[in-house]
Amino acid sequence: MQERAHRGFTLWFTGLSGAGKSTLSSRLYALFRERGYHTELLDGDEVRTHLSKGLGFSKEDRDINIDRIGYVARLLARNGVLVLTAAISPYRDARDAVRDAHEKDSIPFIEVYAEAALDALAERDVKGLYKRALAGEIPHFTGVSDPYEPPTHPELTVRTDRDSVDQSADQILTYLQRQGLIG
Amino acid sequence: MQERAHRGFTLWFTGLSGAGKSTLSSRLYALFRERGYHTELLDGDEVRTHLSKGLGFSKEDRDINIDRIGYVARLLARNGVLVLTAAISPYRDARDAVRDAHEKDSIPFIEVYAEAALDALAERDVKGLYKRALAGEIPHFTGVSDPYEPPTHPELTVRTDRDSVDQSADQILTYLQRQGLIG
Numbered sequence: 001m002q003e004r005a006h007r008g009f010t011l012w013f014t015g016l017s018g019a020g021k022s023t024l025s026s027r028l029y030a031l032f033r034e035r036g037y038h039t040e041l042l043d044g045d046e047v048r049t050h051l052s053k054g055l056g057f058s059k060e061d062r063d064i065n066i067d068r069i070g071y072v073a074r075l076l077a078r079n080g081v082l083v084l085t086a087a088i089s090p091y092r093d094a095r096d097a098v099r100d101a102h103e104k105d106s107i108p109f110i111e112v113y114a115e116a117a118l119d120a121l122a123e124r125d126v127k128g129l130y131k132r133a134l135a136g137e138i139p140h141f142t143g144v145s146d147p148y149e150p151p152t153h154p155e156l157t158v159r160t161d162r163d164s165v166d167q168s169a170d171q172i173l174t175y176l177q178r179q180g181l182i183g
Numbered sequence: 184m185q186e187r188a189h190r191g192f193t194l195w196f197t198g199l200s201g202a203g204k205s206t207l208s209s210r211l212y213a214l215f216r217e218r219g220y221h222t223e224l225l226d227g228d229e230v231r232t233h234l235s236k237g238l239g240f241s242k243e244d245r246d247i248n249i250d251r252i253g254y255v256a257r258l259l260a261r262n263g264v265l266v267l268t269a270a271i272s273p274y275r276d277a278r279d280a281v282r283d284a285h286e287k288d289s290i291p292f293i294e295v296y297a298e299a300a301l302d303a304l305a306e307r308d309v310k311g312l313y314k315r316a317l318a319g320e321i322p323h324f325t326g327v328s329d330p331y332e333p334p335t336h337p338e339l340t341v342r343t344d345r346d347s348v349d350q351s352a353d354q355i356l357t358y359l360q361r362q363g364l365i366g
Contacts, residue, residue, distance in 0.1 A: 038262040050254035051234070053247065064236065071233035072255055079221040081262045 006037065008077035009181050010070075010102060011172070014089045014151060015114030016143045017129060018121045020160035020168070021086040024114065027169050032082050037182070040076055042069050043086035057140035063094045070098030077107045082182070090142045092149040108181060112172060113154040116161035118143055189220065191260035192364050193253075193285060194355070197272045197334060198297030199326045200312060201304045203343035203351070204269040207297065210352050215265050220365070223259055225252050226269035240323035246277045253281030260290045265365070273325045275332040291364060295355060296337040299344035301326055 013021040032039035051068045055061040066089050073083045089095050102109035122130040133141035140146040158168035176182045196204040215222035234251045238244040249272050256266045272278050285292035305313040316324035323329040341351035359365045
């Protein structure tokens with residue numbers, strides 16, 4: 001009755017607020033859907049409502065949030081779903097724990113560092129948050145009043161302060177094709 | 184590259200502690216795997232560790248737990264996975280909210296009431312919990328010191344105090360086949 005589905009994976013974006021994680025992951029989600037893949041984007045309101053309600057921005061709470069997103073991503077990916085996540089995920093150990101859990105299940109885990117200079121983000125400041133954070137008005141703002149630990153060996157780094165969304169998306173698609181993860 | 188996977192669904196067990204939810208769902212999980220289906224069982228330590236850490240047994244906390252399990256079940260099922268859940272899920276409104284969310288996504292939601300008389304469970308009392316609960320030593324013990332609201336219109340009722348595991352599993356498989364949900 002059933003047929004074998006394609007192999008799943010988790011494409012895990014990490015990077016500062018405004019670095020383009022949501023924009024890029026939405027773009028790829030739409031592309032995957034167009035091509036007929038099972039895909040899920042774990043980002044935004046749904047995750048916050050269902051998985052992270054009540055959590056704050058302490059290291060402990062952020063780590064719990066990442067553990068939950070990582071758990072759900074892993075369950076989906078091991079059932080053939082192409083999973084995209086777009087949480088800031090500032091702490092290296094929390095990301096590495098998610099990676100380890102994926103590797104134990106033999107699921108490809110692709111960490112994508114959305115790199116953008118703080119200056120560029122503060123200048124662009126789409127939501128006006130950097131201005132307020134730099135003025136000391138937002139506690140626990142990643143990169144300003146809270147730490148961000150960049151990945152040491154990400155599978156991919158996209159330079160969203162320099163390249164267009166199309167360029168970054170192409171860079172990721174090329175990587176996935178070369179790895180045989182998409183057709 | 185990819186092929187279409189089979190249609191997913193959520194088989195949601197509800198019932199008192201000791202009523203056979205875990206036993207039955209494990210049995211079906213093994214059967215689904217043998218037949219080559221993508222399947223996940225949301226039960227036990229993994230769910231408690233990753234989704235429900237820190238939650239207690241108040242109505243509010245139980246409802247949050249059910250909402251989270253329901254959310255993950257829905258994501259999996261809408262990507263072709265046969266999902267089994269085995270939480271007590273004592274409150275009707277929380278179960279109905281999960282059902283509604285599934286129906287909005289056009290995902291089959293099959294509520295299976297594992298029905299067993301409290302007397303039978305208290306007599307069997309595998310883990311010795313009923314004795315302690317009936318002695319007033321366990322607060323929030325479902326069916327004794329905490330409410331259990333049976334489903335009003337479950338898709339299936341299995342009488343685990345009367346039928347064998349094999350009989351109940353067969354009853355569920357027959358239902359799934361008649362609905363065209365498994366081959």
